[in-house]
Amino acid sequence: MQIEASNRTAAVAGAWASFGLVPFERWMTQHHIDSVLAHNLLWASAATVFFILPLYFLVLGHGSEPFRRAWFIDPADSARYAVTAKRMLAWFVSAGIVGSLWSSALSLLAK
Structure with missing residues (x-):
């Protein structure tokens, strides 16, 4: 099954990042790790x-091509850029x- 990136999957990726990274950051501050490498x-x-895997699969899309340098001249590339920008905005707001x-x-809950 191929995952198709959409505004909904981008919002899910944003929520996933928050649900995972906020408690992880709290856990890292409570548990001091001496090793810089660890x-x-x-x-x-x-x-x-x-962050990275959901961004790649759910926001950008697995089969998306990179934008050319002159993407703003070609109407098809401009439309593709607008779709990607809207998905990134949905991800960020979510x-x-x-x-x-x-x-x-x-x-x-911590109090």
Whole structure:
């Protein structure tokens, strides 16, 4: 089954990033890790699972081609760019809304 990137999947990717990275950041601040390598590997693995892979598959799309340098001259490339920009905006807004609500909820639960 091929995943098709859309505004809905972009919003899900933003929510997924917030649901995963907000508690992970809280966990990292509570558990001090002495090794810089272990600290960086943990952040890299969390960023891969919650940020990079969903961004690639759910926002940009697996089969998307890179934009040419003169994408703004070609109407077809401009339309493709607009679709991608709208998906990225949906991803960003979803991550911001869910992240602020999720962070507030976790702060209330911690008290």
